[in-house]
């Protein structure tokens with residue numbers, strides 16, 4: 436149990452990568468707070484964690500609403516008094532050629548993939564500073580945080596490049612500040628989740644959410660004083676650049 440007694444918040448924990456992360460952190464002893472909008476999916480994740488002997492609590496809501504993020508962290512303060520780990524996995528991926536994708540879709544993508552992560556990091560760092568100045572924050576980026584694969588991914592690419600800029604900037608702010616708050620990212624290639632494979636076709640060559648969760652755990656369990664800043668996972672069939 437590598438995370439025994441830790442309090443962890445995982446966004447996007449109703450399905451896909453966030454759910455796999457939440458389940459693994461709970462198996463490693465963390466009490467996991469799960470966020471997404473769909474209550475039934477959160478309830479299923481909480482049930483799976485509890486059935487396996489873990490501890491979990493769902494707080495449903497929309498992370499693009501500032502009032503919800505404030506409510507979420509007020510609830511964490513009240514119920515747990517601190518936060519040790521934040522994993523930002525909630526995200527969306529509107530794909531389409533630039534001349535066709537509605538501008539509003541791009542705006543929604545930035546709101547969730549970048550602005551909502553900023554809001555959660557802001558609240559988490561405030562809480563971590565107030566309660567001893569320790570913690571770990573990991574953002575789920577993408578290989579598209581580092582490279583463009585061209586095609587119709589411009590809006591998603593821009594959001595994930597933006598997320599990398601945010602992550603790098605906050606990590607640099609905190610390194611050497613005297614605080615033990617490590618900020619980093621895990622950047623997967625294509626992962627078999629409802630986002631990428633809604634029809635659940637067999638995709639044995641793709642990454643699985645559990646592989647990303649293992650990379651998250653690896654980063655979270657680095658020795659004291661070490662920040663595993665960026666773990667990038669490619670599916671071998673993908674041409675990375």
Ligand SMILES: NC(=O)c1ccc[n+]([C@@H]2O[C@H](COP(=O)([O-])OP(=O)(O)OC[C@H]3O[C@@H](n4cnc5c(N)ncnc54)[C@H](OP(=O)(O)O)[C@@H]3O)[C@@H](O)[C@H]2O)c1
Pocket residue numbers: 446447448449450451452453470471472473474476496497498499523524525526527528547575576577578622623624625626627628629630631
């Ligand atoms: N799958 C891939 O190939 C892949 C590759 C690289 C990176 N990523 C990144 O990994 C992360 C997770 O992707 P995934 O494939 O696991 O996606 P997913 O299966 O669609 O899961 C996304 C999760 O985010 C939640 N969410 C979406 N909008 C939200 C909102 N406004 N407020 C709160 N929660 C919200 C969803 O629940 P609700 O809809 O119920 O809110 C769901 O639980 C994303 O950041 C994605 O960009 C994915």
